[in-house]
Amino acid sequence: MASVDQEEGDAGREAGTDSQDRYDGAGSSSSSGSAKTAADGNRAGVGGMINPGRYGIERVAYWLMRLSGLGLLAYFIGHIYETSSILQGKMGWDEFLAITQTTEGHILLAIVIGMCVFHTVNGIRVMLGHGGVGVGRAARPDYPYIPASQNYRHKLGIYTAIVLAAIAMMYGLAVMFGV
């Protein structure tokens, strides 16, 4: 459980405490433009949280998970508002539907499909990891202190989520454009 926290729930703490820098050695924090030094109070802020440069695909998954989550929440709120137009009768429904049934609307919906699939698959990976699945055996932390959870199984899970999201987006576009 702790090892997964190092992987998925990592960036919030890394942004706040810069704990990774202690492991990376002196001077490594200066390699990132957004990361600040210990003298700055170890607070890299939002820039440190979203910086994917130094932490590999796990950090990319971390911010993709949050971005897709925020995007899906925005879509969900919009969808609830959109469907409420049915209360205005057929005219109201058709008018609102016409706004969404455009090329831009279809592309936006394809992005939503991609976000939804990535968020789902990566979310299941995170849940499994929190349950101890695929994180490896507990072991003594030795240099270079690579978290056990950052292994090929979870990396494969992240890449699978990205590939499935891309496939779902293409399928969605094919359905919407009637290809």
Next chain:
Amino acid sequence: MATAILRESTIMKIHYGTALAAVALVAVHVLMRLTSGGFAASLEYETVLANYRFLPYALMLEIILVLLSIHGFNGLRVILLELRQGPRYEKAVSYGCLAAMFALIAYGSRTIIMTNMGMV
């Protein structure tokens, strides 16, 4: 504050539970769009109205609404708490997300109930 009532570990279990349940129900919701005579036909006014008036489907929509609202606004709360911490800030974020969640559920439920009861 929500965290004073529920432990953070309990909230995360709810977060994961709502996610798994929503995945299953949203899959049914999406399949309904694809199997009701095609995507475009499934969005026609009469088809959508018939869907809302079919009680089991309306109940499923209500459950999806509740599940996704809980999951979505708790996710937003978690992201906002990662960005900044502090007693007043955390309280404001937790209560704000809770209020927004109830507002969205109320607004969505209004559509489902009014349409299902033939008030359109």
